[in-house]
Amino acid sequence: xxxxxxxxxxxxxxxxxxxxxxxxxxxxxxxxxxxxxxxxxxxxxxxxxxxxxxxxxxxxxxxxxxxxxxxxxxxxxxxxxxxxxxxxxxxxxxxxxxxxxxxxxxxxxxxxxxxxxxxxxxxxxxxxxxxxxxxxxxxxxxxxxxxxxxxxxxxxxxxxxxxxxxxxxxxxxxxxxxxxxxxxxxxxxxxxxxxxxxxxxxxxxxxxxxxxxxxxxxxxxxxxxxxxxxxxxxxxxxxxxxxxxxxxxxxxxxxxxxxxxxxxxxxxxxxxxxxxxxxxxxxxxxxxxxxxxxxxxxxxxxxxxxxxxxxxxxxxxxxxxxxxxxxxxxxxxxxxxxxxxxxxxxxxxxxxxxxxxxxxxxxxxxxxxxxxxxxxxxxxxxxxxxxxxxxxxxxxxxxxxxxxxxxxxxxxxxxxx
Amino acid sequence: xxxxxxxxxxxxxxxxxxxxxxxxxxxxxxxxxxxxxxxxxxxxxxxxxxxxxxxxxxxxxxxxxxxxxxxxxxxxxxxxxxxxxxxxxxxxxxxxxxxxxxxxxxxxxxxxxxxxxxxxxxxxxxxxxxxxxxxxxxxxxxxxxxxxxxxxxxxxxxxxxxxxxxxxxxxxxxxxxxxxxxxxxxxxxxxxxxxxxxxxxxxxxxxxxxxxxxxxxxxxxxxxxxxxxxxxxxxxxxxxxxxxxxxxxxxxxxxxxxxxxxxxxxxxxxxxxxxxxxxxxxxxxxxxxxxxxxxxxxxxxxxxxxxxxxxxxxxxxxxxxxxxxxxxxxxxxxxxxxxxxxxxxxxxxxxxxxxxxxxxxxxxxxxxxxxxxxxxxxxxxxxxxxxxxxxxxxxxxxxxxxxxxxxxxxxxxxxxx
Numbered sequence: 001x002x003x004x005x006x007x008x009x010x011x012x013x014x015x016x017x018x019x020x021x022x023x024x025x026x027x028x029x030x031x032x033x034x035x036x037x038x039x040x041x042x043x044x045x046x047x048x049x050x051x052x053x054x055x056x057x058x059x060x061x062x063x064x065x066x067x068x069x070x071x072x073x074x075x076x077x078x079x080x081x082x083x084x085x086x087x088x089x090x091x092x093x094x095x096x097x098x099x100x101x102x103x104x105x106x107x108x109x110x111x112x113x114x115x116x117x118x119x120x121x122x123x124x125x126x127x128x129x130x131x132x133x134x135x136x137x138x139x140x141x142x143x144x145x146x147x148x149x150x151x152x153x154x155x156x157x158x159x160x161x162x163x164x165x166x167x168x169x170x171x172x173x174x175x176x177x178x179x180x181x182x183x184x185x186x187x188x189x190x191x192x193x194x195x196x197x198x199x200x201x202x203x204x205x206x207x208x209x210x211x212x213x214x215x216x217x218x219x220x221x222x223x224x225x226x227x228x229x230x231x232x233x234x235x236x237x238x239x240x241x242x243x244x245x246x247x248x249x250x251x252x253x254x255x256x257x258x259x260x261x262x263x264x265x266x267x268x269x270x271x272x273x274x275x276x277x278x279x280x281x282x283x284x285x286x287x288x289x290x291x292x293x294x295x296x297x298x299x300x301x302x303x304x305x306x307x308x309x310x311x312x313x314x315x316x317x318x319x320x321x322x323x324x325x326x327x328x329x330x331x332x333x334x335x336x337x338x339x340x341x342x343x344x345x346x347x348x349x350x351x352x353x354x355x356x357x358x359x360x361x362x363x364x365x366x367x368x369x370x371x372x373x374x375x376x377x378x379x380x381x382x383x384x385x386x387x388x389x390x391x392x393x394x395x396x397x398x399x400x401x402x403x404x405x406x407x408x409x410x411x412x413x414x415x416x417x
Numbered sequence: 418x419x420x421x422x423x424x425x426x427x428x429x430x431x432x433x434x435x436x437x438x439x440x441x442x443x444x445x446x447x448x449x450x451x452x453x454x455x456x457x458x459x460x461x462x463x464x465x466x467x468x469x470x471x472x473x474x475x476x477x478x479x480x481x482x483x484x485x486x487x488x489x490x491x492x493x494x495x496x497x498x499x500x501x502x503x504x505x506x507x508x509x510x511x512x513x514x515x516x517x518x519x520x521x522x523x524x525x526x527x528x529x530x531x532x533x534x535x536x537x538x539x540x541x542x543x544x545x546x547x548x549x550x551x552x553x554x555x556x557x558x559x560x561x562x563x564x565x566x567x568x569x570x571x572x573x574x575x576x577x578x579x580x581x582x583x584x585x586x587x588x589x590x591x592x593x594x595x596x597x598x599x600x601x602x603x604x605x606x607x608x609x610x611x612x613x614x615x616x617x618x619x620x621x622x623x624x625x626x627x628x629x630x631x632x633x634x635x636x637x638x639x640x641x642x643x644x645x646x647x648x649x650x651x652x653x654x655x656x657x658x659x660x661x662x663x664x665x666x667x668x669x670x671x672x673x674x675x676x677x678x679x680x681x682x683x684x685x686x687x688x689x690x691x692x693x694x695x696x697x698x699x700x701x702x703x704x705x706x707x708x709x710x711x712x713x714x715x716x717x718x719x720x721x722x723x724x725x726x727x728x729x730x731x732x733x734x735x736x737x738x739x740x741x742x743x744x745x746x747x748x749x750x751x752x753x754x755x756x757x758x759x760x761x762x763x764x765x766x767x768x769x770x771x772x773x774x775x776x777x778x779x780x781x782x783x784x785x786x787x788x789x790x791x792x793x794x795x796x797x798x799x800x801x802x803x804x805x806x807x808x809x810x811x812x813x814x815x816x817x818x819x820x821x822x823x824x825x826x827x828x829x830x831x832x833x834x
Contacts, residue, residue, distance in 0.1 A: 010829040030609065034628045046615040080645065081716075082605030084616070098675075100605060100618070100716070142789050145615075149791045157820065158632060159793035162625030162718050165609050166790060188499030188517060192447065192582050198463040198562075199501070201517070208579030211451045215575060228497065258515075299498075299517065301579050314827070324797075324823040330747055331775070345829075358748070358816070372559045373583060374566050376576035380741075384828070399775070403574065405822025406741040410731070411801070412427040412762075 003271035003285070008387070009310060009345055012276045012286070016311050017325070019272065020318040021291040023244075024176040033156045033164065035217040036174040037321035042150040045167045047140035051102040053081075055135045059116055059124060060097040060107035062089060063132045075122045077104060094124065103136055110135035155322055175321035178244035180220040182209045183236055185251035185260055186299060187228045204373060205249040205297070205304045212308045213247075215404070216316055220247075230259050237263055241289050244319060247312055250299035260296050261285055269294050277387060279344040281307040293319075301373045306347055306382065309401065329401045330381070332362035338385055338392045345387045349379035350400060354409045362400055379403060420688035420702070425804070426727055426762055429693045429703070433728050434742070436689065437735040438708040440661075441593040450573045450581065452634040453591040454738035459567040462584045464557035468519040470498075472552045476533055476541060477514040477524035479506060480549045492539045494521060511541065520553055527552035572739055592738035595661035597637040599626045600653055602668035602677055603716060604645045621790060622666040622714070622721045629725045630664075632821070633733055637664075647676050654680055658706050661736060664729055667716035677713050678702055686711050694804060696761040698724040710736075718790045723764055723799065726818065746818045747798070749779035755802055755809045762804045766796035767817060771826045779817055796820060 007015065025039040054060060060079065065071050073094040077087045081100035089095055089106030097103065097110060109130045117125040143149060149163050156164070156174070164172060183206070190200035192207065203225055213220040221243065226236040228251065237260075240246040251260040261274060264287055274285035274296070280303035285296040295312045297304040309327060317325035332352055340346055350362040362383050365375040381400040385392055392398055424432065442456040471477060477496065482488050490511040494504045498517035506512060506523030514520065514527060526547045534542040560566060566580050573581070573591070581589060600623070607617035609624065620642055630637040638660065643653040645668065654677075657663035668677040678691060681704055691702035691713070697720035702713040712729045714721040726744060734742035749769055757763055767779040779800050782792040798817040802809055809815055 008829070010827065013827050013830050030624075034631055045613070046619075048618070050616050050618070081603055082617070082645070100603075137786075142786060143791070150794060154795055157794055157796075158625050158628035159719075159722060159790055159796065161628035162621035162722070162790050163794045165624040166619045166621045166718075168609060168613060168619055170609055186498055186517075188497075192585060192587055196462070196585060199467050201465070201467070201498070202463075202583045202585055204579035204583045207447075207582035208575050211575035211578040214451055228499070301583075302576075305576060305579070310829070317823070322823070324825045326824050326827045328745075328747075328819065328822050328824045329828045330745075369554075369559065373576055373579050374560070377567060377574055377580045378571055379574075379576065399828050401828070402745065402822055405745050405819055406734070406739070407743050407745040408741045410427065410430050410743045411746045411816055411818070412425070412727070413430050 003287070004273045005275045006277050007273050009276060009278050012273055012311060013314065015272050016286055016315050017318055019288050019293060020315050023178070023319050023321070025173050026176050027171050028174050030164065030170045033172055033174065034158065034161055036156045036177065038150055038152055038154050038156060039173045039175050041148045041152045042164065042167060042169055042172070044143045044145050044147045044149050047145050048143035048166070049137055049139055049141065051139050052136050054097040054099055054101050054103060054110045055137045056110055056112040057098050058110050058112040058135065059094045059126070060089060060103045060110055061094045061126060061130070062091060062107060063109040063130055063134065065091060066111065066126050066129045069127060069129045071126045072119065073124055073126060075124055079104060108132040153321060153323060155324070177218055178316055178319040180213050180218055180245045180247065180316060181223050181240045181243035182206050182213070182220050183223040183226060183240050183246065183248045185226045185228070185233060185248060189225050191225055204301045205299070208301060208305050209247050209249060209308055212305065212313065213316065216313060218316060228259065230263055233259050234263050234267060237267055241267065241292055241294070244292055245312065245316060246292065246294045247297060247308070248295070249297040249304045264294060264296065277344045279346045281310070282344065284311065286311060302376045305376055309382065309403065327401050327403065328405070329399050330360060331397050332360035332383070332400045334392055334394055334396045334398055335361045335363040337394045338364065340385045340389055340391055342388050342390060346385040347382040348385060349375045350381055350383045351378065352380040352400065352407070354407065358411065362398065420704070421690045422692045423694050424690050426693060426695050429690055429728060430731065432689050433703055433732050434735055436705050436710060437732050440595070440736050440738070442590050443593050444588050445591050447581065447587045450589055450591065451575065451578055453573045453594070455567055455569055455571050455573060456590045456592050458565045458569045459581065459584060459586055459589065461560045461562050461564045461566050464562050465560035465583065466554055466556055466558065468556050470554050471514040471516055471518050471520060471527045472554045473527055473529040474515050475527050475529040475552065476511045476543070477506060477520045477527055478511045478543060478547070479508060479524060480526040480547055480551065482508060483528065483543050483546045486544060486546045488543045489536065490541055490543060492541055496521060525549040570738060570740060572741070594635055595733055595736040597630050597635055597662045597664065597733060598640050598657045598660035599623050599630070599637050600640040600643060600657050600663065600665045602643045602645070602650060602665060606642050608642055621718045622716070625718060625722050626664050626666060626725055629722065629730065630733065633730060635733060645676065647680055650676050651680050651684060654684055658684065658709055658711070661709055662729065662733060663709065663711045664714060664725070665712070666714040666721045681711060681713065694761045696763045698727070699761065701728065703728060719793045722793055726799065726820065744818050744820065745822070746816050747777060748814050749777035749800070749817045751809055751811055751813045751815055752778045752780040754811045755781065757802045757806055757808055759805050759807060763802040764799040765802060766792045767798055767800045768795065769797040769817065769824070771824065775828065779815065
């Protein structure tokens with residue numbers, strides 16, 4: 001068997017990322033752009049605002065008329081956003097103006113309504129003195145025609161969607177999303193729609209991997225369950241290698257019935273590593289078949305999910321060109337001591353709670369056996385116990401890789417801000 | 418106009434959450450369950466493992482036979498996951514066994530393969546002495562028939578999907594997802610498919626709000642653009658009030674053409690607050706119409722997006738029953754000084770970078786004018802400048818509310834763990 005063994009998590013992640021192909025590009029319509037990555041820069045097609053506009057509700061004036069506070073002006077026009085002013089403001093005149101409305105010819109400043117006093121329907125006192133340009137948003141201040149507003153390689157966030165709408169970019173060229181295939185392997189597995197049999201092991205991994213992939217915005221293809229038969233397995237794997245990313249769970253250990261790795265090699269897959277100094281998830285393997293990526297994930301449901309979070313997920317996001325391929329991590333204070341046998345980096349499923357001081361405290365979700373999926377189901381994150389540590393004592397500040405981006409409490413409600 | 422004004426962000430969030438209705442429940446098929454919240458507890462329908470199984474690849478033995486290290490045993494069977502052992506292991510005998518395979522009758526311990534030495538095809542030396550139960554996962558250790566494995570109110574994470582597959586729960590009763598309608602308002606707005614007109618303001622808010630809603634897993638309904646005409650606006654708003662959550666952007670200020678709030682009130686909407694001591698996003702208003710929630714969001718694109726993140730997004734997640742309705746926040750060190758005029762809490766769009774020491778540093782994305790959408794498009798989060806502060810000096814540790822859950826670097830690659 002080729003490939004390195006017992007890499008650290010970081011070495012294994014770096015190895016995976018080195019093998020992620022540049023991928024292609026595709027043009028995608030507006031409604032499907034969220035979460036994709038731009039393959040071309042996007043430039044402004046106009047100035048914004050298109051003219052000088054008022055930044056406030058108030059009165060457009062000639063600043064010279066307000067040289068001394070207390071001037072009384074005649075209101076000759078009434079302007080709101082979307083209007084195109086026709087009247088020119090002469091000395092002693094002004095126009096009522098709403099936020100976003102173009103300033104009329106002749107006027108060079110805006111006085112906000114709270115700095116004025118209505119004398120009659122068309123007479124207003126300007127209580128203050130203002131300078132030219134006061135409370136005017138200048139043409140092109142927010143966006144200048146021809147400027148790059150989104151760079152190639154930028155992720156299409158909701159803000160970028162707003163920006164694409166602003167420049168009327170109803171389609172965009174983006175990095176291609178990978179086709180992802182998911183295969184489970186093992187004679188003991190029972191599919192979700194098979195009749196209930198308390199003696200068999202229900203197939204959880206494939207479904208959890210489908211969900212993890214969907215959580216990244218990709219709809220994967222489920223290949224099914226391959227039995228522990230080399231020929232059946234080879235036929236499934238051959239189909240799976242048509243996809244950009246193939247995830248196989250189970251059968252990747254070293255037992256005589258663990259056919260996945262030898263079968264992958266016989267099909268021409270180059271294994272880059274197998275086994276990572278990681279718990280749970282030790283038996284994970286990674287290979288490539290041309291530009292296609294293959295992850296052989298452990299059969300234990302928690303191990304399989306952890307390896308997805310660490311290796312397959314970042315690879316899928318990197319394939320899409322995401323500048324931020326990794327799940328975010330935070331630091332948290334351990335609520336209790338975590339024992340550890342030195343040798344492998346351990347990822348402990350934890351829930352996070354916000355303390356009174358605004359920090360986070362981490363508590364294990366319970367039994368950490370790699371078969372106990374429930375402890376993964378309600379975890380907020382994976383707490384990292386370093387490879388060589390004997391234990392992490394209660395009160396230790398440790399790193400937690402998050403499983404998503406939400407939390408129970410608002411820091412604003414706590415502080416009242 | 419009714420309702421409180423100039424609430425703090427925290428007061429406004431608490432007010433919104435108090436008005437989120439309990440909502441109903443619906444039965445949803447397996448493939449649509451990710452991201453929903455369980456309305457019923459889920460119980461185990463079987464023991465897992467269904468029998469005592471081997472935790473390792475090795476040999477199933479009678480522990481008494483290994484009382485002294487170096488025993489030689491006859492291999493009488495070969496067991497893999499999914500098998501149902503028929504042979505009983507007698508004294509002096511053992512069975513080759515794979516991880517997950519049921520232990521055969523007679524055997525009461527497993528010796529891992531690395532603690533054995535093959536003597537011939539069917540003779541093996543057991544190098545160590547093991548106790549009863551060694552490396553056996555007991556029946557029901559991971560899940561016991563009848564136990565609650567997922568509580569009512571639990572979020573359906575990928576791990577929960579795996580757990581639902583484990584108990585063959587192909588459908589589940591979940592909290593109803595809200596119908597969300599999005600309306601933009603303003604004469605100056607130009608729709609995405611209208612012919613290019615450099616004088617008009619392209620409609621960005623509605624699209625950005627659509628994307629923010631989709632990022633929460635909800636497909637919203639786009640009502641379009643209402644002109645600044647009270648009757649047209651009323652007719653649009655009346656349609657919008659059919660939905661559980663109505664988001665209206667623009668027209669919520671106090672100008673004479675800002676009809677949204679008075680029109681909402683005339684339609685019977687109770688306003689709970691308008692204006693929050695927040696920048697950008699000051700003119701936000703919130704009301705209810707029976708159990709329906711209405712957010713009148715500012716017309717500036719950035720303000721509208723910030724108010725979604727602070728108020729509408731958490732309300733949508735709370736409606737779905739999510740135990741963690743809020744975006745996660747982290748602390749970061751300011752890379753530069755941020756000036757601030759006391760009075761309102763300011764949210765500064767920032768990018769986050771991981772420092773060599775593992776902490777985060779925050780840098781402003783540039784011009785913070787609320788019309789500059791590009792600075793929102795590539796932000797990682799919103800840095801909180803407290804209401805009363807004069808400035809936040811470079812090096813200050815401040816809170817940043819994240820906009821999603823990803824980052825550029827892996828903490829594992831940095832530390833090599």
